[in-house]
Amino acid sequence: MKTEEFRAQFPGLKREVYGKPLVYLDNAATSLRPESVAKMQCDLALNHNANIHRAVHKLSAEATDIYEESREAVRAYINAKDTKEIIFTSGTTFSINLVANSFADAFIHEGDEIIVSQAEHHSNLLPWQFICHKKSAVLKMLPVDERGELRLDLLPELIGKRTKLLALCHISNVLGIVNPIKKAIEIAHERGVKVLIDGAQGIVHCPVDVQDLDCDFYCFSGHKIFASTASGILYGKEELLNAMPPFLGGGEMVGTVNFRESTFAPLPYKFEAGTQNINGTPTLIPALELLKQSREGEVKDALEKIKLFVYQALKSNNRVHLYGDPINFEDKIALFSFTVEGAHHEDLALILDKMGIALRSGYMCAEPLVNRMGCTGMLRASFAAYNTMQEAEYFISSLDKAIAMLI
Ligand SMILES: Cc1ncc(COP(=O)(O)O)c(C=O)c1O
16 A cells, blocks of 8 residues: 555545645644544444443443454454453543552552653653552663663662562654563563553554563554554553453442442443443554555555655754664654754744644653653654655655744
8 A cells, every 4th residue: 555545544644734735744632533433433422322332222232242353353453362351441641540440459459569661641640650659669760861862771670579560652743762571571570570562652663562561561553553543552460450440430340239249340341430431432443454554555664755755864964963863773763753953842833833834842741751851842753654746845845944933
């Protein structure tokens, strides 16, 4: 498939902003929605809308079937052993909060330690801060170096006798560097430490095989991989999920209930209390098909060429400082966070917006990391498989114009 064919599935790319063709480079925040996903969500809402796992009527059976089909699609995509290991949530943030609370209830005690890296999104930092405060546990930090690469060499000595969990991003949403998570998991497991991977960006750009990785938890969001918003995933190893108490109480997560005590439903339902995203979660089925297409053949090659072009253009501009510049270029994804000497990131973002270019600016929900890099904000251009070389060239020439207006 060619990029143009892939791109044609996203009607949003045909729109204009301020009279200019939209150039959407904020894909790390959320992807655009393809027609197949929007149509499915609409069809489910209009024609198959019923609550799942509850009633015996036909509509409910249809809604349940499609919901469970999407669980199987996710299981197959990440090669989990069983659909029991796939918990649907509203997104990565919810998935991590679920683990933080439920894992902590079962396994974290006063004086225990949790390690997170310096490159985490707030979603993979604050839940652990909360838990450490609540349990009087200790939060430790694995640093990154000047290039943004993880100091994995420091991990063995950081892990102590009381360390229970390592929570690490697969790819930072600021640095765009693929972390050596398999190695990190090995180091942690050799020392009896469980590992949660924040895969919000990783699932977009890397093949994920949870059995091969051997991670204990892997979390991601549907809305970054073309599916509906609020369709999130928590993968967890069955024995761990079984050992953890439910996070939320409510309908359909129960076995038997009496006034003082209750028993809980088996996995995965134990962690899915209340009405689920019944019209949205099934859109993971067409979305995962698109994600596969985005990683194949000409579409994938075209994105690689864009990555090289933008990287070289930004590096050759001596006013631009790029953050996330790994020694091995293969570890870099087409996501570029940068600052421009003499020009404020917000001013540049506003000017580029008027030129039709959607970028992210600011802390990007990773304030400790942005501060570590010596900044109080950055600009970020994050590309997806539907972006074209023409758009990349327009971005670079527009950036030059915007800089010239400010300096
Ligand atoms: C690395 C990373 N982790 C977590 C999140 C949070 O994802 P969500 O807002 O979908 O829960 C994001 C979102 O940008 C992210 O990039």
